[in-house]
Amino acid sequence: MLDVSKIREDFPILSKKVYDGQPLIWLDSAATSQKPRSVIQSIVDYYEGFNANVHRGVHALSIESTAAFEDARQKVADFIGAESSECIIWTRNTTESINLVAHTWAQENIHAGDEILVTALEHHSNLVPWQKVARDKKATLRIIPLAKDQSLDLSEIDTLINPRTKLVAMVQKSNSIGTTNPVKELAAKARAVGAAVLVDGAQSVPHMPVDVADIDCDFLAFSGHKMLGPTGIGVLYVKHDILERMEPFLRGGDMVLEVSYEDASWNSLPWRFEAGTPNMAGAIGMGAAIDYLNGLGMENVRDHDIQLTKHALDSFKELEEELEIYGPKDPALRSGVVSFHHPDVHPHDLGTVxxxxxIAIRTGHHCTMPLVRSLGVPATARASFYLYNTNEEVDALLDGIKEALRYFGNGAGTAG
Amino acid sequence: MYDLQELYQEVVMDHNRSPRNFRKLGNANRSAEGFNPLCGDQITLYLEVDDDDKIKDIGFQAGGCAISKASASMMTDVVKGVSVKEAEHIFNNFRQMITQEDYDAEILGDAEILSGVSQYPARIKCAVLSWHTLKSALDGADTQRITTE
Known part of the structure; x- marks a missing residue:
């Protein structure tokens, strides 16, 4: 159990008032999470105390910044159960992490006639890069479809995963509707046909225990800013024996061992994949975020998400006849996100009310245009929860929805 | 309910519930599509422009929020029957109103009521979508596809 009122004291922004003194209710953590004081302070400490480029200087500050930067990398490795910190590549965000795989590993390993398999739940970041790879390589992009409740329809999975499949790239937890996918089971099926496995962990790593050894995936991509860390820092985990054989992505400083005018040899792992000055403050901030999450325990973070989701689904029953709520109803199969639509009020108008x-929610297609289109609506309203949210905030959301329905609902139209 | 009434005035709600000129035009000779990818608002606008460059008839089909639908309805109402040149003048005035510049309220009809949208930065795109679609339809002789992104 999380002590949420104590947790909330750690997040300065949560005491902010908006407009004419409304307390901020942050239900948009799937877009970006808020940051605890310890994360903010770690960035201040870095800039005030030991700002220096890493891996370069002989001086005291560079040694200190390098140690902190690499210490943060080790924290990430431990957090996701990676075999070594050499498997952790710093990127800007999940999108860049996935693009890195598309620009390196996929170029060598996807050939004409091969198949890349994704799910119908993918964020654009785990769909659009594979569209390009498939087009360029004359490979086929295949999609695991959805069942009625927007969980994956696995009835044809043994046809979809076949000897032509070279990569299964799948989101672990849908940012759009909250469905949690059985990535471990799907990874095992991919393994059986020799396909590689990429997991988009942008929403799962911040919200539940994720262990790359347990899933047995080759790639795991996620972002710092959705897990209490700063923006501009992300992670790509790559299984060690695959990373050893991967060509560098960006070329330049820090990723080299020896350079002549004609040629260059590569630095060892993971720095081979980190050309140029990296986001030191971001990495250190992400390390502080992991410390914070470890202090709470990821099982507790997950359970709190499930409890809030259950409370939301139970409360929304009151509006069930009119309100369409997407995703599986079992909080064990979905959590952290409640996406919904009401025929009488457009999500955008609801968002404004x-x-x-x-109350901050997200409205629109949530970077999952094909998915939202398949739901038969132009957009949905999405409330997303995190470790600092309370049942009272969920109740306030419900009150707000009811107010919007009084305002926009059938036959209404005057201010309620 | 705070200051929401300024945004969702009775006139806006009325245009949203019963949009004017909400139909496909059989004999349209200009048309354009507008799309706001961020929120999924979309509009198809049909115009019949006669030989004297007058907008003889106008119609639209749209899916979107109350602001975008009401704005489209008001827009079609105010440009129906005017010359292409006059419609462009009205368009410019509407744009100036939304961007908080000087504008002539007299010629905007019901659409003047949307002046409050300028206080809601996140909603400006909803209000201007149909107007940019109109501009696009007037500029091009054939079907145009525009976006407010």
């Missing part, structure tokens, strides 16, 4: 009550 809630906003004026201090």
């Amino acid at each position: 809630l906003d004026r009550r201090g």
Whole structure:
């Protein structure tokens, strides 16, 4: 159990008031999470105390910054159960991590006639790069479809995963509707036909225990800013024996061992994949975020998400006849996100009504255009939860929705 | 309910519930599509422009929020029957109103009521979508596809 009122004291922004004194209710953590004081302070400490480029200087500050930077890398490795910190590559975000795989590993390993398999739940970041790879390589992009409740329809999975499949790239937890996918089971099926496995962990790593050894995936991509860390820092985990054989992505400083005018040899892992000055402050901030999450325990973070989701689904039953809620109903198969649509009020109008009550939600397609289109609506409203949210905030959301329905609902139209 | 009433005034709600000129035009000779990928608003605009460059008839089909639908309805109402040149003048005035520049309220009809949208930066795109679609339809002789992104 999380002590949420104590946790909330660690997040300065949560005491902010918006408009005419409405307390901020942050239900948009799937877009970006808020940051605890310890993360903010770690960045201040870095800039005030030991700002220096890493891996370069002989001086005291560079030694200190390098140690902190590499210490953060080790924290990430431990957090996701990686075999070594050599498997952790710093990127800007999940999108860059996935693109890195598309620009390196995929170039060598996807050939004409091969198949790349994704799910119908993918964020654009785990769909658009594979569209390009498939087009360039004359490979085929295949999609695991959805069942009625927007979980994956696995009835044809043994046809979809076949000897032509070279990569299964799948989201572990849908940012759009919250479905949690059985990535471990799907990874095992991919393994059986010799396909590589990439997991988009942008929403799962911040919200539940994720262990790359347990899933047995080759790649795991995630971002710092959705897990209490700063923006501009992300991670790509690559299984060691694959990383050893991968060509560098960006070329330049720090990723080289020896350079002549004609040629260059590569630095050892993982620095081979980190050309140029990296985001030192970001990495250190992400390390502080992991410390914070470890202090709470990821099982507890997950359970809190599930409890809030359950409370939301139970409360929303009141509006069930009119309100369409997407995703599986079992909180064990979905959590952290409640995405919904009401025929009488467009999500954008709902978002504005809630906003004026201090409640921040996301409206639109959530970077999952094909998915939202398949739901048969132009957009959905999405509330997303994290470790600092409370049942009272979920209740305030419900009150706000009811107010919007009074305002926009059938036959209404005057200010309620 | 705070200051929401300024945004969602009765006139806006009325245009949203019963949009004017909400139909496909059989004999349109200009048309354009507008799309706001961020929120999924979309509009198809049909115009019949006669030989004297007058907008003889106008119609639209749209899916979107109350602001985008009401704005489209108001827009079609105010440009129906005017010359292409006059419609462009009205378009410019609407744009100036939304960007908080000087504008002539008299010629905007019901659409003047959307002046409050300028206080809602996140909603400006909803209000201007149909107007940019109109501009696109007037500029091009054939079907145009525009976006406010």
